[in-house]
Amino acid sequence: MTIEKEIDLTISRCTFENNHEQSNYFDAIKILVRERGNAADAVARQQWQDGIDRVYRLVADEILTNTGRPRETIKFGTSGWRGTLGKDLFVHSVATVTAAILSLYREAAESQELLAALGVKDFGEMQQRGCVVGFDNRFGGPLLALAAVNVLVANGVTVFYAGEATTGALSASVLIRKAAFSINLTPSHNPMEYGGFKYNAADAGPAAPILTDAITRLAGEYVRLDAIPLIPPGIDLQKPLTELPGIVKEEALRSWQQLVRNGQPLHGIDYDQLMADLAENDEVVVCVDAVHGAARQYLSRLLNNPPAERLILLRNAQDPTFGGIAPEPSSANMQPVMATLAARNEPLKIGAIIDPDGDRIRFTDGEIEISMNQFGAMAYHFLHEIKGKKGMVAKTVASSNFANGVAAQLHEEVFEPKVGFKEFKPVINKALVCFEESDGISIIGHTPEKDAFIGLVLAIDMVLTLKKPLGKYLTEIEDQYGHYYPDRDGVTVSQQGPVLLQTLDQLKKFAVGCQVEVGEQRKTITAVIDIDGRKMILDDGSWIMIRPSGTEPKVRFYVEARTSEETSLLVKSAKSMLAEIGLLP
Numbered sequence: 001m002t003i004e005k006e007i008d009l010t011i012s013r014c015t016f017e018n019n020h021e022q023s024n025y026f027d028a029i030k031i032l033v034r035e036r037g038n039a040a041d042a043v044a045r046q047q048w049q050d051g052i053d054r055v056y057r058l059v060a061d062e063i064l065t066n067t068g069r070p071r072e073t074i075k076f077g078t079s080g081w082r083g084t085l086g087k088d089l090f091v092h093s094v095a096t097v098t099a100a101i102l103s104l105y106r107e108a109a110e111s112q113e114l115l116a117a118l119g120v121k122d123f124g125e126m127q128q129r130g131c132v133v134g135f136d137n138r139f140g141g142p143l144l145a146l147a148a149v150n151v152l153v154a155n156g157v158t159v160f161y162a163g164e165a166t167t168g169a170l171s172a173s174v175l176i177r178k179a180a181f182s183i184n185l186t187p188s189h190n191p192m193e194y195g196g197f198k199y200n201a202a203d204a205g206p207a208a209p210i211l212t213d214a215i216t217r218l219a220g221e222y223v224r225l226d227a228i229p230l231i232p233p234g235i236d237l238q239k240p241l242t243e244l245p246g247i248v249k250e251e252a253l254r255s256w257q258q259l260v261r262n263g264q265p266l267h268g269i270d271y272d273q274l275m276a277d278l279a280e281n282d283e284v285v286v287c288v289d290a291v292h293g294a295a296r297q298y299l300s301r302l303l304n305n306p307p308a309e310r311l312i313l314l315r316n317a318q319d320p321t322f323g324g325i326a327p328e329p330s331s332a333n334m335q336p337v338m339a340t341l342a343a344r345n346e347p348l349k350i351g352a353i354i355d356p357d358g359d360r361i362r363f364t365d366g367e368i369e370i371s372m373n374q375f376g377a378m379a380y381h382f383l384h385e386i387k388g389k390k391g392m393v394a395k396t397v398a399s400s401n402f403a404n405g406v407a408a409q410l411h412e413e414v415f416e417p418k419v420g421f422k423e424f425k426p427v428i429n430k431a432l433v434c435f436e437e438s439d440g441i442s443i444i445g446h447t448p449e450k451d452a453f454i455g456l457v458l459a460i461d462m463v464l465t466l467k468k469p470l471g472k473y474l475t476e477i478e479d480q481y482g483h484y485y486p487d488r489d490g491v492t493v494s495q496q497g498p499v500l501l502q503t504l505d506q507l508k509k510f511a512v513g514c515q516v517e518v519g520e521q522r523k524t525i526t527a528v529i530d531i532d533g534r535k536m537i538l539d540d541g542s543w544i545m546i547r548p549s550g551t552e553p554k555v556r557f558y559v560e561a562r563t564s565e566e567t568s569l570l571v572k573s574a575k576s577m578l579a580e581i582g583l584l585p
Contacts, residue, residue, distance in 0.1 A: 003044060007032065007051035015055070020062040020086065026193035028055050033192075033324040052321065056139055062086035063140045064238070066093075074219040076212035077550040079420075080198035081219075082187040085140055089185075089195035091147040091237050093223070097197055098151040098183065099230040100218035104211065107218075117210050119180070119202025126180040129202070130158030132173045132250060134165035135185035136294040136357040138195055139320040144185045147237040153244045154232050160250035161241060166294045166358025167198065168442075168451025169252035174204035175447065176255040186294075186357040189328040192321050205448030206422035253298050256453060263445025266429070268387035269461055275304035277464050282309075284463065285346040288456065289314040289337050291327045293356030295452065302453055303460075312340055322356070329353045329362035329439045334369055341366030348463050350470065354452040360439035361452035363459055365469040373400035373486045374474055375455070376435030381406050381477050382462050383432045383443065391444065394424050394431035397532050398545055398558045402484040403435075409481055418532030419547065421450045437488060437558065485567045490549065490556040491575075493583050500548055504555070506581040507534045507546060516544070517576070519569040542566065544574050555583060 001009075014028035029052055036048035063086050070088040074081055074097065081097065083089050105123045108114035120126045131152055135141030141164065152159050160177055162170055167184055174182045180202050187196025199207050199215065207215075222228050241247050260271045278284060286303065288311070290296035296316035303311055314336050315323065325333060337351040341364065351364040363370040370378075380393040380403055392413040393403045407414045415431055417423035421442075424434040428448040435441040440450030443458065459470060466473055478484075495503055515522045516538065523542070529535040533547020535558075545558040555578060559570035578584040 003047045006035070007048070007054070011051070011055060015058065020058075020066060021068075023058065023062075025055050025059045025062070025086065026084070029192070029321060030324065033321045037324055056320075059086050059139060060143065063090045063143055066090040069093075069223045074216060074223065076199070076207070076216045079188055079206065079550075080184075080196055080212075082190060082194055082196040084193050085138070085195040089140075089144060089197065091143060094144045094185070094197060095147045095151050095231055095237050096222045096228055097215070097219045098148040099228050100215055100222050101181070101183075101199060102151070102155055102157070102230045103218050103222075104214050107214070113210065114214070117201060117208045127156045128158065129178060129180035130160055130246075130248075132160040132162060132170055132177065132179050132182040132252075133184075134162035134170045134182070134250075134252065136166075137164060137292060137296075137318065137320055138186065138356070139192075140195065141185050143238065144195065145183075146239075146241070148183050148185070149241065149244065149247070150235060150237045150239055151231055153246055154235055155230055156246075158246050158248065159244075160248050162250040162252040164294050164297060165252040166298060166451075166453065167449055168358055168447055168453050169256045169298065171200060171204040171447040171449035171451065172256040172259040173250050173252045174200060174202070176258050177250065184357070188357050189326075189355040189360060191326055200449065203425070203428075203448055205425060205428065206420065208422060208425065253301055256302075259446065260454070260457070266389070266445030267383060267432075267443050268389055269457060271457065272304075274457065274461055274464065275306070278303060278310060278460060279306045281348075281464065283346055284348040284350065284460075285310060285312065285341070285344050286350045286352075286460065287312040287314065287337050287340045287344075288351070289333065289353040290316045291325070291333065291353065291356060292317060292319040292322050293327065293354060293358060295354045295358040298358075298453070302456070314340065327356050329355055329360050331369055334362060334364055338364050338366060338369070348467070348469060350459055350463055352452075352456055352459065354456075355439070358452045359450045361441070361455040362439050363455075363470060365471040367469070368471045368474075370470055370474060371437070371486070372435055372439045372441060373402060373437050373484070375459070375470075376400075376433060376441060377403040377406050377481075378462065378470070378474055378477060379435070379441065379443065379455075379458055380433040381481075382458070384410055384412070386465060389432055389444070391430060391432045392427065394427045394434040396420070396423065396436040397529055397535055398488070398547070398556075399435065399437040400484045400486040400560055401541070401543075402478075402482070402486075403433075405482040405484070406477065420550065421448075424448065437486065483562065484560055485562070485564050486558065486560040487567045487571055488556065488558045489571060489574075490554045491578065491584060492552075492554050494553075495583070496553050500555070503581055503583060504533070504546065504548060507577065510534070510536055510577065516573055518542075518566060518573050542570060544570055544577070546574060546577065
């Protein structure tokens with residue numbers, strides 16, 4: 001069978017002519033992407049690519065023409081709203097949610113609490129200060145962004161259009177431009193079929209629950225209406241930017257750079273000198289895997305265009321399929337960076353992998369992988385002890401207690417909220433470092449949004465200042481403050497919503513004083529933290545935490561052992577707990 005016939009057969013099995021609702025376009029795309037990866041030569045790869053492009057044209061038509069309700073209920077969670085492109089996120093639904101956000105500013109006139117969370121005094125101030133709009137590398141990003149822009153312009157809102165940009169850079173744009181809010185079309189690290197919608201208010205950080213709850217409510221009301229408030233009848237949601245008034249082109253990276261310079265007195269990073277030092281130091285090499293995401297367009301400029309031998313970029317071509325992988329900073333995805341650095345002779349190697357919207361990052365020095373559980377504690381130690389800055393550290397409850405151990409010996413406080421970067425709002429510009437185990441970080445004097453770029457710059461500063469690899473620095477800190485061995489995993493479950501929460505409520509049986517089997521040992525629960533799921537701390541300082549995902553039909557569990565051998569045993573213990581309450585066989 002020829003490649004053309006295989007493509008036709010694949011598409012016919014997954015799609016129905018003139019029936020977007022019943023067609024499973026991304027099932028077809030995933031098969032075609034797999035075959036593209038198995039192709040024997042460039043000609044065959046291009047044929048498979050042509051098939052992929054053919055299906056994406058159908059997705060584009062669905063994004064443009066779908067005027068129904070999203071398949072799944074619109075819900076703004078920890079990182080905004082996510083759903084399937086074409087089925088949940090399409091031009092009409094994005095316009096509807098944009099109108100809901102604008103209506104929130106109208107509604108806020110009756111609530112000082114809402115106005116305080118929004119960071120504006122009234123609708124008029126919001127219009128004047130404007131909105132920053134951007135998107136990641138997902139298919140359809142420009143189409144969805146244009147829908148939001150047209151609704152904004154129709155309501156007299158100034159638009160700072162950043163185009164494809166990272167989450168951290170867009171957050172910096174809000175602060176530097178003093179904009180009222182931002183709209184970022186991204187589902188972060190979710191697979192290729194997902195689209196997403198992030199909303200940040202005037203503080204440039206993830207929106208507070210009072211705002212996301214209101215947007216969820218208003219959007220739920222509006223999707224049921226034929227005439228949607230603040231969307232003029234007959235509006236062209238795809239009117240080009242060149243025909244729209246009030247559009248200001250936003251160079252998001254320039255705003256990011258200015259924010260870092262402005263924050264130097266607080267965090268101590270001399271960005272411009274650091275980039276000059278990087279370019280001149282032939283003992284340092286940086287390798288970054290952008291996983292085809294938005295960061296790919298920025299990295300060279302971010303590091304001030306260093307010599308080619310100083311910066312190696314992997315997977316930096318445009319590809320909304322991400323080569324068929326799950327586009328996240330995982331151990332599996334880190335392997336190309338580690339292999340690249342292993343072949344280099346420089347004594348100082350800095351490796352990183354960044355997710356599609358540039359808000360998550362994981363590191364390596366070419367020999368070991370360094371997760372945010374470790375890097376967050378390293379960043380805190382570096383700013384406190386090397387930069388001479390004083391203050392607390394902030395980490396989510398699911399993150400390693402490594403940073404707790406460092407802070408305790410430094411006689412500093414720890415702020416430990418539930419999962420979600422928005423939970424750091426009370427300590428923004430008080431905590432030296434804010435981080436979460438899922439590879440997100442920011443620092444004092446920077447954005448209240450997690451930002452891979454500040455993590456990368458911080459890692460470079462560590463290596464150049466200390467003149468040692470990241471792994472060696474980590475070992476020195478562990479030897480002084482203690483060793484911690486975290487891990488995490490998750491399981492897909494059939495239960496959701498209140499039913500799942502009711503089942504998870506059975507975990508209360510694992511209370512203080514109860515014993516837990518860890519391998520062949522029995523450990524006693526000495527404390528329980530229940531601000532986000534259930535975190536059970538055992539008598540040797542190890543712990544198990546179980547919580548529902550805020551964005552997927554999954555239950556996530558996190559563990560931390562004090563010896564490397566026990567980490568896998570704690571994972572088994574967590575799964576046993578889930579089995580005991582009926583969530584696993």
